[in-house]
Amino acid sequence: MAQAPVLIGTRGSALALTQTTTVAETLAELGSFEVELVRVKTEGDVNRAALSQIGGTGVFVAALRESLLRGDCDVAVHSLKDLPTAEANGLTIGAVPARVDVRDALCARDSLTLAELPAGATVGTGSPRRAAQLRAARPDLEIVDIRGNVDTRLARVAGLVEGGPGDLDAVVLAAAGLSRLGRLDMVSEFLDPAVMLPAPGQGALAVECRTTDAADGPLSRALAAYDDTASRLAVTAERALLYRLEAGCTAPIGALARMTEKGMAMEAVVCSDDGTRVLRRYSSTSQADEDGARALGVRMAEELLAAGAAELTELAS
Numbered sequence: 001m002a003q004a005p006v007l008i009g010t011r012g013s014a015l016a017l018t019q020t021t022t023v024a025e026t027l028a029e030l031g032s033f034e035v036e037l038v039r040v041k042t043e044g045d046v047n048r049a050a051l052s053q054i055g056g057t058g059v060f061v062a063a064l065r066e067s068l069l070r071g072d073c074d075v076a077v078h079s080l081k082d083l084p085t086a087e088a089n090g091l092t093i094g095a096v097p098a099r100v101d102v103r104d105a106l107c108a109r110d111s112l113t114l115a116e117l118p119a120g121a122t123v124g125t126g127s128p129r130r131a132a133q134l135r136a137a138r139p140d141l142e143i144v145d146i147r148g149n150v151d152t153r154l155a156r157v158a159g160l161v162e163g164g165p166g167d168l169d170a171v172v173l174a175a176a177g178l179s180r181l182g183r184l185d186m187v188s189e190f191l192d193p194a195v196m197l198p199a200p201g202q203g204a205l206a207v208e209c210r211t212t213d214a215a216d217g218p219l220s221r222a223l224a225a226y227d228d229t230a231s232r233l234a235v236t237a238e239r240a241l242l243y244r245l246e247a248g249c250t251a252p253i254g255a256l257a258r259m260t261e262k263g264m265a266m267e268a269v270v271c272s273d274d275g276t277r278v279l280r281r282y283s284s285t286s287q288a289d290e291d292g293a294r295a296l297g298v299r300m301a302e303e304l305l306a307a308g309a310a311e312l313t314e315l316a317s
């Protein structure tokens with residue numbers, strides 16, 4: 001008798017579908033089983049209000065998780081930076097595939113770089129983290145709050161997409177998303193993390209499954225083979241920092257960890273929303289395992305809190 005296919009849950013956006021298709025194909029090959037995509041609508045897709053108004057973290061994630069717990073799908077594919085840091089009961093991250101480009105990308109009219117944008121130029125982003133770091137780097141720019149999928153945002157830039165409103169000079173998007181959508185040609189500058197530290201988890205995916213399925217069986221073996229240790233450790237450190245700061249994906253916080261010859265290193269930033277105050281820290285550990293990664297994140301969060309992070313922005317702590 002043929003095995004039932006492994007059901008792969010996904011959001012319906014173009015970005016989600018490309019990400020999920022790649023994951024599904026890789027898992028099918030690693031596990032020698034059939035897969036089938038299951039589309040799930042999430043609050044983040046349905047509700048057009050500003051993300052900050054929908055409130056709470058995980059608007060893109062909750063429906064996928066419910067679908068996993070109900071058994072409507074067996075794995076769910078998320079952008080890791082959209083995944084709340086709190087543990088979900090009965091679910092676990094079965095695999096963190098190799099992370100791609102972590103940087104944010106400026107997509108500006110006339111191929112302008114951040115330094116070349118004229119004073120007063122309008123730059124669209126819905127992310128308080130991007131807005132604050134843009135303001136810190138270029139206080140003379142006008143930051144415009146925008147939402148929508150990647151194509152909608154690109155269409156806001158003058159001359160970039162034919163037929164778009166073209167009412168802005170630039171937008172900032174994750175290079176990873178643009179790459180997955182085949183839109184890297186829209187990028188005028190990949191922003192150096194020294195200027196724009198990415199969101200914790202940016203550029204990485206999380207393949208979530210039921211904890212009971214992670215223990216053994218063909219799916220668990222395929223997930224284990226798909227997992228990339230360096231990427232998992234880096235995002236573990238970044239998410240531990242976010243968790244300790246009691247902040248969600250809409251807080252003006254950036255973090256980027258990486259493996260080094262001596263272990264792991266991480267840079268983190270907490271900004272005031274207006275970008276006038278920026279706390280930036282660098283730290284490292286020789287303990288390059290899950291516990292070491294978590295400890296690095298927690299220690300840096302505590303250093304940032306001691307330096308006044310909670311007074312810069314609305315952290316729950």
Ligand SMILES: NCc1[nH]cc(CCC(=O)O)c1CC(=O)O
Binds near residue numbers: 079174203204205
């Ligand atoms: N919040 C939306 C979102 N979630 C993940 C990505 C891009 C892909 C990634 O960072 O892994 C994006 C779009 C963007 O920020 O430009």
